[in-house]
Amino acid sequence: MKLSAAEEGKEYIIKQIETDDEELDAFLFSLGCYAGEPITVIAHKRNGCVVSIKDARYSIDNQLADAIMI
Numbered sequence: 001m002k003l004s005a006a007e008e009g010k011e012y013i014i015k016q017i018e019t020d021d022e023e024l025d026a027f028l029f030s031l032g033c034y035a036g037e038p039i040t041v042i043a044h045k046r047n048g049c050v051v052s053i054k055d056a057r058y059s060i061d062n063q064l065a066d067a068i069m070i
Contacts (some may be wrong), residue, residue, distance in 0.1 A: 001070055002070070003039065003041065003051070004044075004049065004062055004065035008031055008044060009012070012066060012070035013070065014015065014036065014037050014038075017033070017034065018067050018069055019067040024064070024067065032054040033053055033059055038050055039068070
């Protein structure tokens with residue numbers, strides 16, 4: 001399931017990152033977003049969502065949310 005379809009407030013484990021863009025992959029890795037890490041969707045927004053990764057909150061757009069498989 002893609003992160004964009006996740007329920008708000010529920011913790012999920014990242015299964016994989018599906019992207020061919022190395023820059024995008026490196027950016028997500030720098031946020032601590034990689035396979036095996038827990039992630040929680042705090043809120044869904046029109047252009048993306050707010051997520052919690054490793055006690056930090058990030059606003060990510062729909063393209064990033066669709067690349068994160070949970």
